[in-house]
Each structure stands twice: as C-alpha cells, then as structure tokens.
Amino acid sequence: MTKLRLVTFMTLLALVGAGCAGSGDENVDGEVLVSAAASLTEAFGAIEIAFEDANPGVDVLLNLASSSSLREQILEGAPVDVFASANTSNMDRVSEAGAVAGEARVFAGNTLQIAVPAGNPAGVTGLADFANEGLLIGLCAEDVPCGDFGRQALDKAGVTPSIDSNEPDVRALLTKIEAGELDAGIVYVTDVISTEGGVEGVEIPENQNVVAEYPIAILVEAPNAEAAAAFVSFVMSDTGQAIMGEYGFIAP
Amino acid sequence: MSETTPRKRAHRPPALLIALGLIGLSVFVIPLVGLLARVPWGNLPELASSPVVIDALRLSVVTSLTATAISAVLGVPLAWVLARTDFPGRSILRALITLPLVLPPVVGGAALLFALGRRGLIGEPLNAATGLVLPFSTWGVVIATTFVAMPFLVITVEGALRNLDPRFEGAASTLGAGRWTVMRRVTLPLIAPSLLAGLVLTWARAFGEFGATITFAGNLQGRTQTLPLAVFVSLESNRDVAVAISLVMVAVSLAVLIALRDRWWRAL
Numbered sequence: 001m002t003k004l005r006l007v008t009f010m011t012l013l014a015l016v017g018a019g020c021a022g023s024g025d026e027n028v029d030g031e032v033l034v035s036a037a038a039s040l041t042e043a044f045g046a047i048e049i050a051f052e053d054a055n056p057g058v059d060v061l062l063n064l065a066s067s068s069s070l071r072e073q074i075l076e077g078a079p080v081d082v083f084a085s086a087n088t089s090n091m092d093r094v095s096e097a098g099a100v101a102g103e104a105r106v107f108a109g110n111t112l113q114i115a116v117p118a119g120n121p122a123g124v125t126g127l128a129d130f131a132n133e134g135l136l137i138g139l140c141a142e143d144v145p146c147g148d149f150g151r152q153a154l155d156k157a158g159v160t161p162s163i164d165s166n167e168p169d170v171r172a173l174l175t176k177i178e179a180g181e182l183d184a185g186i187v188y189v190t191d192v193i194s195t196e197g198g199v200e201g202v203e204i205p206e207n208q209n210v211v212a213e214y215p216i217a218i219l220v221e222a223p224n225a226e227a228a229a230a231f232v233s234f235v236m237s238d239t240g241q242a243i244m245g246e247y248g249f250i251a252p
Numbered sequence: 253m254s255e256t257t258p259r260k261r262a263h264r265p266p267a268l269l270i271a272l273g274l275i276g277l278s279v280f281v282i283p284l285v286g287l288l289a290r291v292p293w294g295n296l297p298e299l300a301s302s303p304v305v306i307d308a309l310r311l312s313v314v315t316s317l318t319a320t321a322i323s324a325v326l327g328v329p330l331a332w333v334l335a336r337t338d339f340p341g342r343s344i345l346r347a348l349i350t351l352p353l354v355l356p357p358v359v360g361g362a363a364l365l366f367a368l369g370r371r372g373l374i375g376e377p378l379n380a381a382t383g384l385v386l387p388f389s390t391w392g393v394v395i396a397t398t399f400v401a402m403p404f405l406v407i408t409v410e411g412a413l414r415n416l417d418p419r420f421e422g423a424a425s426t427l428g429a430g431r432w433t434v435m436r437r438v439t440l441p442l443i444a445p446s447l448l449a450g451l452v453l454t455w456a457r458a459f460g461e462f463g464a465t466i467t468f469a470g471n472l473q474g475r476t477q478t479l480p481l482a483v484f485v486s487l488e489s490n491r492d493v494a495v496a497i498s499l500v501m502v503a504v505s506l507a508v509l510i511a512l513r514d515r516w517w518r519a520l
Contacts, residue, residue: 066488068488068489069488071488072487072488072491136370136385136388138470141471141485141488141489142489143485143488143489144488163472164388164470164472164475165388165470165471165472165476166470166471166472166473166477166485167470167471168466168471168484168485172466172467176365176387176470179365179366179369179371180369180370180371181365181369181370181371181387181388182388
C-alpha cells in the first residue's frame, strides 16, 4: 500500500504542481457524498485526497459498497451526490428511475483476473479449474457486477463452476482468498493490485475475459450539485485519469 | 369512590411518560409497517415457496435448533460453574462470555475464520489431521450462530442459579439425594422458566444471525445460505423475494415468541 501511495503522491505532486488540477478554480465547498463501487476503494481514496487538496473547501465522503447495494440505497432516496458504478446495468437502473442528472459517463475500464492465495497452493492455472469440486471456489453473488462478469467469463470459457460461496461484494471475496480460505475466485485486475501481494493473479485470456465499464453520474437529488459536478470533472480530468491508471484501471 | 380515584390517578403514569413510551413503541412498529407496505401480497405464496426461500428456511430451522441444542448442552454447565464456584478472574470470564453480545457479528466471524479456518490456529492442524473444512459448510453456520447466540443462555441461566435459594438444594442433599439427583430433581425444575427463556432467546438470536455466518461460512444456497443471508442477497436482485423472506422471518419469529410468551416473559 505504502509504495503505491507514494507513487501516487509523487504523480499528484507533479500534476497539481503543474497547475492542471481539474476544477480547483470553481470555488466549491461543503460535503459531497460519493457512492462508489467497492472495487474503487483505493483509487477513489487517492482521488478524494487529490480533489480535496485542489478544493480545500470540499469534504468528500466515500460510501463504498457493491454497486447493487449502492443502487438500492439511491433508489430508496439516500442523499447521494455522485454515483460511480462498476457496471452499466446498475447505472441504467438508477437512470431509468429518473435519478440521474444529465448523462452517465464512462470514466474507467477494468478487466478480470483469477485471484488465488499467495503461492497459489491449489495450483490454479485457469478458469477450467473452477469446475474442480475438490477446490474451494468463491465468486461474487450473481447480481453484484463482479459476480455477473465472472459468470460471463466462465460462460465464455465453457466452464460450469463448482461454487462454494457467493460473496456479497468483491472485497469480501478477496479477503477470504487472501486468508487462504478459498482456493480461487474471479475479481478485477485492480483488486489483485490493491492487495499488494496478498493474493496472486492468474491471467484470464482475452477471449474469455470481460471488460467492465465504470460509469459515473451526478444525481438529480444531489444535495451539493456544484461540488458533485466538480468531483465528476476531476475524475474525468487528466489528473483523475492518471490516478485511476496508477491503480490498474484502463482508460475508457 | 372518593378514596379510589386519587389512588387510581397516582397509578396512571404521567402523560409525558406515555408520550415517550409511544414514541419508543413506534421505533419498533414503524419499520415493520414499512416492510408490510412493500409486501407483494398477490404473488406472496409463489414467492415464499420458491426454492431459494424453502432451502433457506430449512437451513435456518436446522442450524438455529442445532445451535440452541449445543448451547443447552455446553451453556448450562458453563452457567453452573460461573454461578456456583468461586475462582479468581470469574468476573473477567463472565465479561468474555458476554462479549459476543456486544461485538459486531462480522468481527466474531473473522475471529472464527482466524481460529477455525483452513489456515486458522486450530483449523489448520484439524484440517491436516482429519481433512475437515469448517468454513463454507453447514457446520460452519452452526458454529457461527452458536458463538453469537450461546451467551444469551449462559447469562440467563447463571442469573437464575444465583438467585436460587440454596436451602432447597441443601434440604434435598440432607435427605440423602446425590449431587446428580439434586441437579436433576431440584435445581433444573426450579430454574426451568429461566432455562426456557434462555433457550428461546438463544434460538431467536441464532435464527436471525447474519454477520458472523456470512463472514465465516460464506453464502451458498442449500449449504450455508440461511434466511437472513437470502434476504441480504435478494435485496439487491429481487426485492419482492427479499420482502417475502423477511415476512417469513417475522412470522416464524413472532409465532414462536408469542406461543412461548407466558413461559419466557416472566422469567426474564
């Protein structure tokens, strides 16, 4: 973590120093509540720091959970300013309910990887191993984006998985793999990077892989629409995109 | 008449207390009304009998009853030791037993994983010796729920034992009863109401357990997905199913608590 943070910090210092720090000139203030997918935990943590540096009057509050949980919270009227989802379908549901102001924009992409405990004790080499009943296999629950994408990848590979647990979000899955309690699971490339060696990644070939698109939007009932707009432009800016890149996300 | 009126008035609680009490009641009632307002009554029978719900209900009933039985077998002796013996550090031990009541269940689940997981302190040698894997198994659910629910039994029974007049047991032994006979024929019948109350509370807590279960035992339909887990997962996919399961849980819990109300209410 520390090494990655340092690299990010240096990048930021360079970029902020160069004076291209997104929307620092708009003079926004107050709290802005950002509901972001669990897989954005580290990247948005860094974005928060950089954005608050550029806009000292703004306090970003990150609400991190699975995109489907966040979607339900928003549809039930949670006072959220910005929604960053790990897939388009959850954003579409929010959008269809008339809760999105303007249009959602894709700000990052992510690919899938097989996560195994450090040292790969079960010797997992590919998605075919997910059919092995002797292994403890975890996926994200079907309606969580990583669960949906993971099943798409298994479909492409023609594998019927022998699942031992459907975890509520990608971080819960990752924790159990890192603890060595599960032999393998399908997560995002960025998740494997975020554990910094806690789990190992096994590549999923391109013809079996799925690219997850991350859309972001300001919500109609955003209590702080100005700061929300500034946050979204910051994420889309070169500075924001550079930070996303640091954490393994691919440009939209 | 003139004598009873002032007394009656004195017995009626002041209006402020009644008002606060009603607000207190609404804390419990309003969420339930909110839930009932969302119930898709039309296709409720169909939703409540879907395979996900049936599997989860069966698993919840089996695991919560097993956890209650284990709690009875292990918890009553523990309560007895706590109530009847005097040793240094007893109050610390009692605090330790109460801990699962206070701790977030997810912490309990993580602690169980570190202790009994495949790489855990005890789990690893256990796995090496027997091949047994507790997480992601139905036994994992039983262990997680027992961990969270057993304190209710221990605390209730211990309180009853300590309030028991020792003269009854003394009289029985004077009359020649052995220690087991005293326990079986005198002590247990005397604390029976509290024991039942403790068992009901333990079962209720086990039936509603979520955090420790999903952390330690994972979530798989038919194996570890109990009703609370099924609610949580379907809340994000099919809200009607989630509401239907919630209603099943409310109905089962209320039925049990109401059926046993006279027994366990008094003993608390």
